[in-house]
Amino acid sequence: MATVRKRLLPSGKQVWQADYRDGAGKRRSKQFTLKKEADAFLLSARGEVAKGVHVAESASITVEVAAKAWIKRAESQGLERSTIASYQQHVDLHIVPRIGATKLSKMTVPNVHDFADELGQDLSRAMVKKVLGSLSGIFTEALRTGKAAQNPVAAVKIKTSKRDAARAEMPTKAELRAILNATPEKHKPFIWTAAFTGLRASELRGLPWSDVDLDGKILHVRQRADPYNVIGKPKSEAGTRDVPLAPSVVATLKTWKEKCPKGDLDLVFPNGVGNVESHANLLNRVFWPIQVAAGVSIKTDKVEKDGQPVMDAKYSLHALRHAAAALWIEQNATPKRIQMLMGHSSIQMTYDTYGYLFDAREDDQAAITAIEERLLAS
Structure with missing residues (x-):
């Protein structure tokens, strides 16, 4: 009783x-x-x-113990190594040092708010949200195994200001033309495919020839290569998609297919022996030198032997993905179509990333002029 x-x-x-x-x-x-x-x-x-x-307080486990169980569960579920590595980083750098010794039963909503506030002193709001996401995952796993009675993180929301959100970084059309014109013939297949399809670097690195329909001018995204060069499924269900190929890309890929290094993975953009090319090599040996050659670069504090400043490339590979989206939007592609082409998991992600590009001021002006004419004519 x-x-x-x-x-x-x-x-x-x-x-x-x-x-x-x-x-x-x-x-x-x-x-x-x-x-x-x-x-x-x-x-x-x-x-x-x-x-x-x-769960009685005396039987409750600590956040650190619960975190280890959560990571172990993630590994058993076959999550990507990069995802698990990210979770582990949240645990090791932010969660355990601050609240690792606290029992789950002692964690309340105010405690989580205090934890988030403390994180916010050193981290961006976006990173605080990610760390809280991991902490929520820890509690969810503890709930599943009966080690926790509630998830106090679920009631804590971290708001991010849209005004603070940086716009997608991408080359201007003039810069993009310069990059394409400066691309050596041997790198043209990769750079042109990236610029005109908007595929993620991981999707390009894991693209097999069997998913490239040169006759139908369609590229099928069905797999990707992770940061460890392991082939796996796309980033999300929405990542599985079909993307149209520009005529110049089709012609370039037809020529490249005969010269492309052969390997068991049958990749379109492999390394010299036919295996998955690393992201770092694509940046250091391909995209960054091309940008510098094209004049799409910025000065550094370093100088060459002749006294000239050392130049660095301005953009990451992801910038070509954004540039492709911008070109499609310029051709009046709808937000829903952009979501599909980019493989976004939600329309909100599309709006958050490219909303400012859906600026139709000229169309708005034409619409208001037509409204005025019809109203005054009646």
Whole structure:
């Protein structure tokens, strides 16, 4: 039977003790300074026991122990190594050092808010959201295994200001022309495909010839190469898609197919021995030198032997993806069409990334002029 009773401790201190039985029938108790605190706890504990989710404080595990179980579960589910590495980084750098020794039963919504505020002193809001996402995952796994009664992270929301969000970084059309014109013949297939299809670098690195229909002028995205050069499925279900090929890209790929290094993976853009090319090599040996040669670069603090400043490339490979989207939008592709072509998991992601490009001021002016004419003519 659940009760609240007054107790006098050997030290002489008076406390209120809540006695109850957990879901397994084991007697549990917890002491409080005030009777109303004991009453509130007992009411909550009885509700949790009835629902089969109660975890006594003495049986609760720490956040660190729960985090290890969560990572182990992620590994058993076959998540990508890069994803698990990201989770582990959140745990090692941000979660364990701050709250690792805290028991799950002690973590409340205010505690999570305090944790988020502390993170915000050193990290961006976007990173705070990611770390809280990992902490929420830890609690979700603990709930699944009966090690936690609730997920206090679910009630904590980190808002990010759209005004603070940086626009997608991409070359101007003049810069893109310069990049394409400066691309050596041996790198033209990769750079032109990237610029006109908008594929992610991982999708280009994992693209097999079997997914390139040169006659139908369609490229099928069905797989990608992760940061560890392992071939796997696209980033999300939406990543599986078909993308049209420009005539110049088709012609370039037809010529390249005969010269392309052969390998067991039958990749379109492999390294010299036919295996997956690393992202770093594509930047350091291909895209960055091309940008510098094209004059799409910025000065650094370093100088050459002749006294001239060392130049660095302005853009990452992802900038070509953004440039492709911008060109499609310029041709009046709808947001839904852009979502499909870019492989975004939601239309909101498309708007968040490219919303400012869907600026149709000329169309708006034409529309308001037509409205005025029809109204005044009637």
